Amino acid sequence: MTVVTAGGGDDVVKSTRWWWWELVVLGVWMLAMLVLFLSYTSNLMSLLAIRYSPMPIQSLEDIVASPVTAFLPAGSFILEAFVTAENGPMKEVADLQHKGRLELVLGRDFMTKLDSQVRRGDHVLFASGLTLRIFMAQDFSLKGKCYFYLAKEEFLPLTTAIAGPKGSPLIPFLSRRIMRIIEAGLFDYWTKLLTPNFTSCLNPPTKVAVRSSIGINNIWGTLVVLAGGSVTSILVFGLELLDSRLLQ
Incomplete structure (x- = not known):
């Protein structure tokens, strides 16, 4: 990688060399952050939008x-x-x-x-x-x-029936009436x-749409990732400064 800067009226060319393993670490880090970001945002949106029963x-x-x-x-x-x-x-x-x-x-x-x-x-x-x-x-x-x-x-x-005396002439009459009531859907209607x-x-429904505002309980994961990334970057920056001084 070559960085060209201008200053003081003279062109200064500074060459910075990247090692291959540094490029691999950078690529893996960016890919991991992308996957975590997309996974968390999709899960958060589905949690806020749809509730499963x-x-x-x-x-x-x-x-x-x-x-x-x-x-x-x-x-x-x-x-x-x-x-x-x-x-x-x-x-x-x-x-x-x-x-x-x-x-x-x-x-x-x-x-x-x-x-x-x-x-x-x-x-x-x-x-x-x-x-x-x-x-x-x-x-x-x-x-x-x-x-x-x-x-x-x-x-x-389960079979529901009306009981009557055995051999009663009313049984066939009642059976026909009951059958007509059931076939006409009157029993369910009543x-x-x-x-x-x-x-x-x-x-x-097994899926219910939910409308709710986002609170601190919904985005605490984002805040943890932000705080962790900030602390890690500060530590790495401090180690780089310490390393440069030791090399000098």
Whole structure:
């Protein structure tokens, strides 16, 4: 590298030689700073712009593999289905009782368990889909936000019926009427009409856009890098001065 300067009316040419290892160190340093800068800025922008809502429990296998505790309704056909299972995921869930990860809860305590323990993320609740949707809608009406989600896997089908005397001539008539009501969508319509916000939390987004101002907690990493770089540059500058004096 050659630096040409002018002064005092005479041209002075000063030659400065760079060693190859100095160029390598400079290039690696610049590349490392570029990578760190781009990585930090992209992570900071994504953190401020998008918030992810994890939904790890989607099946019975996920419950067994994770450290969560399961709530089963006491005295229900759901509990009986798990207890009488001889193999498969339902049997594995039932065996969690021996590990202290399975508790029985009464139906009147569902809302209390949801509010106190399931909300923390370390418990799950088994119940019929309609019951859970109603509880989620009620919680959304109170909190204004979806704190719960339904697993994608439906492990046990539920059939709702109206019981009548065996051989009664009213049974075929009622069956046809009930079928027409279900096919026309009146059952779902009445449920949504009687339960405000019934569909608000059925499909919660996994990515939520967030608008918030940047505070010191968001940019502390930048300040640390700036302070560290300044201290390092001052130390290197002092070492260069000391080295030049020792050489003289």
